[in-house]
Amino acid sequence: MQAIHKGVPAVQQSSKLPDPRKRRRHSLLSMLRHREIVLALGSGLLMLTAWGVGSISQTVSVFIYVAAYFMGGFLQAKEGLETLIKERDLDVNLLMIAAALGAASIGYWNEGAMLIFIFALSGALESFASERSQKDISELISLKPETAVRVGEDGMKVVAVEDLVIGDLLIVKPGEIIPADGLVRSGGSAVNQATITGESIPVDKSIGDNVFAGTLNGEGALYVEVTSPAEGTLFAKIIALVEQAQNETPESQRFIKRLEGVYAKVVVAATAGLILLAPLLLGWSWSFTFYKAMVFLVVASPCALVSSVMPAMLSAMSKSARKGVLFKGGAHMDNLGNTQVVAFDKTGTLTAGQPVVTELFVAEGYDRLEVLAACASAESLSEHPLARAIVERAAIEGVQLREAEDMKSITGWGIEARVDGRIWRIGKAEEHDAAMPDGLLARLKKLASEGNTVSLIMQDNNYVGLIALQDTLRSQAVAVISKLREMGIATVMLTGDRSETAKAVARAAGVDQAFGDLLPEDKVNHIKNLRKKHGHIVMVGDGVNDAPALAAATVGMAMGGGGTGAALEVADVVLMNDNLEMVAETVALARRARKIVKQNLVFAAGIILTLIIGNFVQGISLPLGVIGHEGSTLLVILNGLRLLR
Numbered sequence: 001m002q003a004i005h006k007g008v009p010a011v012q013q014s015s016k017l018p019d020p021r022k023r024r025r026h027s028l029l030s031m032l033r034h035r036e037i038v039l040a041l042g043s044g045l046l047m048l049t050a051w052g053v054g055s056i057s058q059t060v061s062v063f064i065y066v067a068a069y070f071m072g073g074f075l076q077a078k079e080g081l082e083t084l085i086k087e088r089d090l091d092v093n094l095l096m097i098a099a100a101l102g103a104a105s106i107g108y109w110n111e112g113a114m115l116i117f118i119f120a121l122s123g124a125l126e127s128f129a130s131e132r133s134q135k136d137i138s139e140l141i142s143l144k145p146e147t148a149v150r151v152g153e154d155g156m157k158v159v160a161v162e163d164l165v166i167g168d169l170l171i172v173k174p175g176e177i178i179p180a181d182g183l184v185r186s187g188g189s190a191v192n193q194a195t196i197t198g199e200s201i202p203v204d205k206s207i208g209d210n211v212f213a214g215t216l217n218g219e220g221a222l223y224v225e226v227t228s229p230a231e232g233t234l235f236a237k238i239i240a241l242v243e244q245a246q247n248e249t250p251e252s253q254r255f256i257k258r259l260e261g262v263y264a265k266v267v268v269a270a271t272a273g274l275i276l277l278a279p280l281l282l283g284w285s286w287s288f289t290f291y292k293a294m295v296f297l298v299v300a301s302p303c304a305l306v307s308s309v310m311p312a313m314l315s316a317m318s319k320s321a322r323k324g325v326l327f328k329g330g331a332h333m334d335n336l337g338n339t340q341v342v343a344f345d346k347t348g349t350l351t352a353g354q355p356v357v358t359e360l361f362v363a364e365g366y367d368r369l370e371v372l373a374a375c376a377s378a379e380s381l382s383e384h385p386l387a388r389a390i391v392e393r394a395a396i397e398g399v400q401l402r403e404a405e406d407m408k409s410i411t412g413w414g415i416e417a418r419v420d421g422r423i424w425r426i427g428k429a430e431e432h433d434a435a436m437p438d439g440l441l442a443r444l445k446k447l448a449s450e451g452n453t454v455s456l457i458m459q460d461n462n463y464v465g466l467i468a469l470q471d472t473l474r475s476q477a478v479a480v481i482s483k484l485r486e487m488g489i490a491t492v493m494l495t496g497d498r499s500e501t502a503k504a505v506a507r508a509a510g511v512d513q514a515f516g517d518l519l520p521e522d523k524v525n526h527i528k529n530l531r532k533k534h535g536h537i538v539m540v541g542d543g544v545n546d547a548p549a550l551a552a553a554t555v556g557m558a559m560g561g562g563g564t565g566a567a568l569e570v571a572d573v574v575l576m577n578d579n580l581e582m583v584a585e586t587v588a589l590a591r592r593a594r595k596i597v598k599q600n601l602v603f604a605a606g607i608i609l610t611l612i613i614g615n616f617v618q619g620i621s622l623p624l625g626v627i628g629h630e631g632s633t634l635l636v637i638l639n640g641l642r643l644l645r
Contacts, residue, residue: 036075040120043072047113054110065109072116073097076123095264095301102294103622106287111622115298118630122307125637145213148179151223161213161230168226172217181233182224184209189220267300291622292615299611299625303633304604309597311640316593319643324576325586326560332572336555337594338536339587342484343527343549345541346495346502349559350509350580351471353542355385357393358452361443362465371465373399375457378417378424381407386453387415389469390426414455422459429456429466437463451504453497470501473508476580481510483584487591492530494523494539494549523549540575540583557583593643600636607632 046068054061073096080093096119103112150159151169161179164170169185172178178191190202193215202218205211211224213233271293278289313330320327327333344350362371376394379387380401394401407417414427429444433456436444440456440463447454452468481491493514495502502516515526527549530537539546539553550556551570558571559578575582611628614620620628 036120036124039071039075040117040124043068043113043120044117046071047110047117050113051110062109065104065113068113069100069104069116072113072120073100076116076119092264092301092303092306095267095297096303098268099294099297099301102290102297106290106294108294108622111626114623115626115630118626118634119303122303122630122633122637125311125634125641145177145179149173164226164230166226166229170224170226172222172224174217174219174221176217178211178213178215178217178222178224180213180224180226180230181228182211182226184211184222185225186223187221189222190218191222192216192218263302263305267297267302270300271297295615295620295622295625296612298622299615299620299629300608301629302604302608303629304607304636305601307633308600308604308636308640311637312593312596312600312643313640315641315643316589320586320589323582323585324560324579325582326574326576328572328574332555333590333593335536336538336573336587336590339489339538339555339590340534340536341490341492341530342538342540342583342587343492343494343530343553344511345539345546345549346493346497346505347471348542349540349546350474350477350493350505350511352474353385353471355389355453355469355471357389357467358470359447359468360393360465361440361447361468362457363437363440363463366464369397369399371457372397373402374419374422374424374459375426375467377402377404377419378407378415378426380404381417382409382415386455386469390467425458426455426467429454435463440466448498448500449504451501451508453501471505473505474580477509480580480584483581484587485510485512487584487588489587490534492526494518494526496520520546520548524552527552538583538587540580589643596639596643600639603639604632604636 046064050061050064050068053064076093077097080097084094096115100112100115103109103115145161147158148161148164149171150157150164151171156171164180168180170179170182174189184205184207186207188204188206191205191211192202193212205222210227211222213230274293274296275289278284278292279286284292310330313333316333317327317330320333347353360368360372362368372390372394376391376399379390381404382388391401402419404417404419407415409415410425410427414425416423416425418424429448431441431444431448433441436456444454444456444466447466447468450470452470455467455469457464457467484491491511491513493502493506493509493511495505495514495516496518497516499514499516502514505511506514515522518526523546527537527539531552531554536554538555538557539549540557540559541547541550542559546558547570550558550572555573556571557573557575560574560576573586607628611620611625615625
């Protein structure tokens with residue numbers, strides 16, 4: 001291991017940022033993938049050309065219009081026919097193609113071409129919204145490390161990331177992408193973790209710190225010990241989460257999709273009925289009836305309704321991803337907008353999960369620092385979080401540790417060790433301990449009522465004192481609870497910790513209700529009861545014991561930075577940077593998205609109804625119907641895209 005301090009050897013570099021040529025190729029491929037935009041713009045250009053040529057040669061103009069129809073309507077016609085053949089259902093694509101062909105059949109070539117052009121353009125815009133929602137993940141995938149430089153007995157060797165195993169030692173040069181999750185064993189650097197946590201400022205890393213695959217090393221060399229195989233890295237999990245999100249559809253969109261099939265059949269039936277019955281019942285001429293029917297077919301098509309939901313939801317998901325909040329699907333963004341109650345786990349969620357000593361109380365006749373030294377010496381042999389907190393307290397107060405011997409764990413209570421020839425025991429303080437002196441018992445009750453976890457200190461068989469420890473609130477906890485309250489959302493805390501501790505932490509954070517002493521199944525029962533009473537419930541947690549409650553909630557949010565794999569798997573939303581403030585901010589964004597969806601639906605329905613009534617009462621020209629209908633579609637898409645700002 002000493003060799004790694006002698007500088008960074010000149011070996012083939014591991015995973016680097018894509019070079020400019022790769023980026024240019026990626027951009028070209030990206031443009032080719034957006035064939036909807038190319039075809040839509042090409043269709044519009046041909047439409048204008050045909051209109052200009054029309055004054056010279058009608059025959060040539062018609063041929064150019066046919067080309068415009070084919071270029072702009074090919075993808076829509078293909079999709080509509082696939083729906084008709086495979087699902088035996090009509091959709092808006094076939095309606096629009098039928099309306100355009102109907103317009104052409106009565107000589108309105110330009111209006112039909114305009115309909116095709118604007119319909120294709122609106123579809124391209126919706127694809128753009130989808131692309132923007134996936135932009136963060138596509139950029140992340142482009143940074144996926146492929147190789148690593150492994151340090152072994154036979155020197156340094158470039159290997160595939162998939163071949164790495166836990167315990168391998170890697171070297172990561174300045175400017176390279178870290179190829180695997182691991183621990184820094186030597187060196188120091190600032191690492192840009194924006195791809196994982198959303199943090200814009202690089203984080204200093206030194207010996208013992210965790211680093212993540214897919215993050216960018218800064219100015220220093222790092223020697224990293226692999227702690228996770230390639231498929232188990234946080235990076236790989238993020239990709240899997242977002243890829244899953246692409247296949248999830250909001251309930252509102254599923255409703256619109258179901259409505260589309262029924263609505264399309266009604267419009268086709270109404271158009272056919274109008275063509276067949278109007279001349280007989282109303283005495284309209286054939287040409288007048290067919291024209292009215294074509295206008296009706298155009299203005300009644302549900303394009304704007306169909307485009308009201310997904311652009312807004314996808315834009316909101318993209319904005320969240322840029323801030324380190326990943327959704328597994330648009331359905332969860334939709335549900336989050338209806339949140340009535342947010343339930344929090346305590347340890348590691350509202351609190352930092354790192355207990356600190358809040359008080360050391362010793363009985364009369366004992367020296368406080370001597371007692372602290374003995375406790376810390378005994379606890380120094382333990383890896384328990386409470387033990388580490390006691391050792392850290394001793395270090396803060398400058399207490400020198402002594403040699404501890406014969407340390408052993410007392411199951412269900414605490415530890416025992418020999419320090420300076422005396423037996424010291426530190427363990428759970430019980431309020432029903434009848435032998436405890438009255439002074440210690442009174443202090444124990446007070447400390448416990450304040451939310452402390454209290455340990456009893458004994459020397460041989462003598463009661464020496466009490467040491468109180470408490471998990472500290474996250475710095476953002478009070479702010480996020482306050483923000484949720486301002487939004488009219490109630491808050492609940494569910495924890496396996498003692499009820500007294502739960503209530504004390506809830507008071508400090510401002511949480512409305514707290515429930516303690518809960519097993520995982522108890523948390524699930526509370527979530528179910530809350531859902532029955534209030535409707536949409538969000539659960540925020542980080543541990544294995546939170547996984548059942550996360551799954552039972554309407555929307556489960558997991559703390560991605562320190563959360564367990566089980567919590568990440570079952571959660572619907574992942575806070576990659578563990579920033580609690582993003583809970584309230586994300587709920588607010590989801591509400592904005594739902595508000596925009598409602599605006600779009602009301603606007604789209606209003607425009608369709610107005611145009612239908614206008615067609616039969618006042619009379620609307622086909623060009624005006626095309627502009628009104630397709631213009632409303634473009635407006636609802638643009639209204640959804642404004643969440644990308």
